[in-house]
Amino acid sequence: MTRExxxxxxxxxxxxxxxxxxxxxxxxxxxxxTNLVGRATLDDFWHRHALDSWQVTRWVTPGARWADLGSGAGFPGLAIAFAMQEAGSGEVVLVESIGKKAAFLAKVVRETAAPATVAPIRAESLDPAGGFDIVTARAMAALPKLLGYAHPLLKKGAKGLFLKGAKHQDEIRAARVDWRFDADCHDSLTGGGGVIIEVKELARG
Structure with missing residues (x-):
């Protein structure tokens, strides 16, 4: 996929x-x-990373507050911030505990003036005060662990959006051992059997 x-x-x-x-x-x-992404994927930035991240922006709504866990190189958190910037409202917290990656995120935020804050901490250390409307993650951890991170951060009625690969149903089954939730799987625009798992009504089992 090209830029055009x-x-x-x-x-x-x-x-x-x-x-x-x-x-x-x-x-x-x-x-x-700095090890941000697999070097082999750099040539496929527009499909593998940009489009994959952009597809999450369909859930961006005015004034919403998001947390992107394990943000790494900013997938999908920076795409979310750019969509908020275009919409004129909203904020995303980019959570990344690895110092060099957090510094990279801060550099992109400065150069683009994106409405994002970098939190250079582990996901479980993020202050849940005020809560978040949406928590998202891509390639951070298996779903059972992600739900543990997301649960204290989500406002009542909020949701999680987790980008997962072809074995997502296995992760959903494993997560249901300890958690109760509704899950809708949206096919990824980038194919390969990937999905965005939309998690709602999350509660401990």
């Missing part, structure tokens, strides 16, 4: 596309000394 293909499929504004350009440039620059 991504722009055509998503319909993002010129300003938002330029923020994606900054993000990609910084990933390439920082990857020379």
């Amino acid at each position: 293909d991504f722009a055509a499929q998503t319909g993002v504004s010129r300003e938002t596309l330029e923020r994606y350009d900054i993000w990609r440039r910084l990933i390439v620059e920082w990857s020379a000394h």
Whole structure:
């Protein structure tokens, strides 16, 4: 997928596309000394990373507060922040405990003026005060563990959005041992059997 293909499929504004350009440039620059993404995936940024992250932005609503756990190189947290920027409201907290990755996220946030805050801490240390409307994660941990991180952070009526691969049903079954929740699986735009698991009504089993 090219930059032009991504722009055509998503319909993002010129300003938002330029923020994606900054993000990609910084990933390439920082990857020379920091392990942000698999080097083999850099050439497929627009499909493997940008589109995969952008698809979560369909859930962005005015004024919502999100937490992206294990944000790493910003997938999908920075895409969410860019969508909020285009919409004119909202905030995302990018939670990343590895110092170099947190510094990278802070650099992208500064250069794009995205409405995001970097929390350089472990997910379980994030202050739940005020709660979050949505908690998301990509390639951070198995679903049972993710639900443990997300549960204290979610407001009443809030949801989790977790990007998962082809074995997502196995993770859902494992999570139901200790948790009660409703789960809708939305097929990923990037294929490969991947989904976005939308978790609602989360409670301990």
